[in-house]
Amino acid sequence: MTRKIARIAILLDRRAAMRRWAYGLNVFDRWVGEMLAHAGLPFEWLDETRQVLEQGIDIVIAALPGEEQDDLDTLMRFAARGGIVISYGGLNGLARSLGFRRCGSIGPGYASMPFVHAEDRPLRFLAAEPWALRDDSPKTHQAFGELYLSPPSRQSVSQTPLATLLQIPVDRGRIERWSVRVADTLVGLQQGLSPLLEDGAPAADGTAGLDDGLLKAEDTITLDWQHDRVQTETGATYFAYPYADLWKESIIGHLLRSALSIGRTLPFIAYWPDGVGQVALISHDSDRNHDEDAITTLRELADCGVTSTWCMMKPGYSVSLYDGIQKAGHELALHFNANENEGGSWSEAAFQRQHEWFVRTVGNGAVVSNKNHFTRFEGWGELYRWCEACGLASDQTRGPSKRGTVGFLFGTCHPYFPIAWSDEQNRLYNVLEIGFLSQDLGSFTDFSVVVPLLRQVARVHGVAHFLFHQGRIHSDPAVRNSLHRFVLTAKEEGFDFWTGKAIVEWLQLRRSFTIIGRDANGDVLLRGDDSGTTVPRFVVWEPLDEGECKSIDDHLTELRFGVDCKRSSYIISGKGSVPGRS
Template sequence: MNIARIGILRDKRAIEQRLTYGLNTFGLYAGEVLSHAGIPFEWIDDLHQILENKFDLILIAAAPSHEAANDTIWRYAERGGIVVTFAGLNGLARKLGFAGTEPLTAGYAHLPEEMGDTRPLRFLSASSWVKQKEPAAACKEWGTIAYVPLGISAGPLLQQFTIGLGTIERWSVDVMGTIVGLQQGTGPVLEDGTPASDGTGNLNDGLLKAEDGLELNWAYDRKMTETGVAYFAHPYADLWREAVVSHILRRMVEKQKPVPFSDYWPEGVDRVAMISHDSDRNFDEDAVTTLQTLASAGIHSTWCMMKPGYSGWLYERIEGEGHELALHFNSNINEGGRWDQADFNRQFVWLRDTVQGKVISNKNHFTRFEGWGELFQWCEACGIESDQTRGPSKSGAAGFLFGTCQPYYPMAWSNEANRLYDVLEIGFLTQDIPQFTDASVIVPFLEEVEKVRGVAHFLYHQGRIHSSPEVREALLQTVHIARERGFTFWTGGQINSWERQRRQMRITGLDEKGNVLIRTEHKDHGAEKAVFWRPILSEEVLGADQLNNERYGIKCVQLKRG
């Protein structure tokens, strides 16, 4: 059975031109979005390939802007193809009878109900088109964009132009740039960020950290719990991912083209939570109390160890009880650390040699962070496969401060050609309830994680678990509430291992019975645990034994493996 053929255009000459001037091409992040969604796709390196190969839909990551390129894209649509662009293809506006408006540097979009979450979604740049004359093609419009969450419309969110047998579909929002910007910032961290006016998020502390790249609005993007605790309430980047994937799947359903994709989690797991710890003061009694508390909770966790660490006998016990040992890189100059690769390597070698085993995870002390991709480069060089640094160090910044709870691969700056780092980021939501923020945030955090099926990651320091009964109780409360809501607790290492395994599975098609066909790159691929879906096509009748569920707002049927 033929499946939909989806391509992402990354025209090499267009990218090289941008790199010549030091410009980013964050549109390439479309590949990460589809890869994480488990959707099979092909990269298209030359614009003219879209006419030579029969793609059902192409996403524009990078395309030339000259007239001949626009004509090629137009002809592809005329022949029945679907073109999806994110605030791009401005050279076609005039031909269609439209003109671009003044760009919005940040604002909020409203999706129509059938396309996803209806709350205002923050974006970091947008450029809409307005009609100048009688359009050269039929145009449908959905949603709106505005400067503020409930502001006056500054244009449509999505426009669909019918060109011959196909369509050109233009999102006014630079969705890929928004996802990258929310997750990583819009520039390197070189100075303190702007603090909240209410004094709850004092980012101006003279210590560079992940939050200093914060791109959310202190006033618009936080909510208050019933106890008056402010927190960032919305996983915007994840919601944008969902909107894009939902759009693609809906268009393929309309074309009666099946799109098989892999589920985020393996069979028997629907929601994932994670507990991690930072050793900081390194008292042995902290470790013993934490082990006892975790045994009582019945979970395994990730232990981020800072030099000089615990007594040697404890590491064997920690790992023996099923927990993960990870690095807690300390670059705080006031504690003898430095922000450089040599110091990172020194601390990594210390931990590797101390625990006499492989170390694959890291979280930076104080969430220290500088520049753009240096940390990820250092992790790659040491073989560290996952990082957990991106989370709040200030109580007023708890929650989805980077717009995501998904595990994701971060993108490099233009000086590294916007490649993806081979380091899986698993950010955290809050520290040490109730000292950092109170327990009223637990349920709202879990509710939002459930909606996007990400990772509910809570940080509890071993020192505070030992010294504070209320922190021990909050950890147990977090586990209890999460379990009641169907969450499975994994370590960072387990999450990293599964995400890498599922991405090694390549969907190649469907057999004559409709079963999914896959190939894998490695023997230990975990395919027997993987779950696969596809949207139910129009007028399709399912058998009584076929499982179905909603994914990306679309009714999907679970697939058997061929």
């Protein structure tokens, strides 16, 4: 049976958003669109609540619905006639009419999940708006998962009997309400809860002295020092869980199941091209700018058989070296120095001067990537605006500068487009953030963290980005040996090595294609613009129910987002079409 493709819409009511922006409030709900776009799902935007009844939509994600009673009534009518309304901590105006009472805002905490997550581990959330059934209301809903107000253990009992997800029937349809404010949680994990204006609080065990007088990316981390870090057998401490990515796994898995439950399917484009499951990225920061560092690093990378991204800080290497670096297939990128102790400053003028120096010095091709020296960071979106103004497509600043913040300190290993603050109406910056997990293995931290980190990255099909300074590769045998060992281990774990530029170019191409329906043969149809170039094969996954899965060859099916899916590989040729399937 060939199922119809579900029509999914994200509702972000324009009037409700403008009202919040007028008061300086954030509408991070807009990031729901980035979550679906990164997952390769087809969807459309609605900016007025009344549109849900006019568009032939199957599932509405009410990211920010209108606030008038007519708007709420419209969503109820949509559900009553067979639609599904999904909310991430919203729709509070419907609580009483649906037989529930609001319990107020809670968080941070942990949520046990009804669907996909690692090792049955509850996921950290930063904000939730749970409901509880009113005493005078009959129980007609289903509840899934539980919220915990403090880190739970396997033996602990939830401090509050509040559900992670409520499934509430409304005539022929239903409302699926997550208690967690998912968008706020994802943005908070990845970017912090507020602009960065002061040092972060250090870890009590002395492993992460964030209060060092230098503003840097990890000063805004929102994880728990004790519960969210683990120690390896050698005593190395690291943040072990990509909570933001695991939330996305659960949210997307729920959306796929919702489509199947109404007799529809929701195909999606895989994260990577055919034959690639997950990607490893090695980057370097030139820092002391000694030519011998570059020469040694070139030799070691050639021995490893991989290419990497070289972030260059003024004054850089001798100009004669750059041609050899690029001929070897490596990417040259900017390493912005805003450290006041070294004569730098956190300003757009300083960023532009260093970018101009880089372009003038290298002078043969567009600059794609940047990483800030010392992971220097300040404010909220200034860095991304500077990158946009200079035509830089990617930043790699968000990573650990302290031994105790190694790992998933921002909850993610996925590339993502950061969201702006309310003063820019929470637009998405056109700068792809590709954070890193550790630096200088063998010196900064020991190798024991590598395999567990790689396996978590592989689980969510992300990017394992590790930084090795050229100076350390040259001067420290332990770092040099760890580079070789890292490359070998990552390849054994199924990783392909890409540069930052290659990641950006692939994701730009992938985002230019979308699923628009089926062709006459029933195959999923993509449309985009590849400008007539030859590109890698796309993989499209189509969710199946249990009966359909049994009728498909095992080698064509795989669990994606916790749902059995059928795999198809597409050859892209010509402008904007996918005429065949392999």
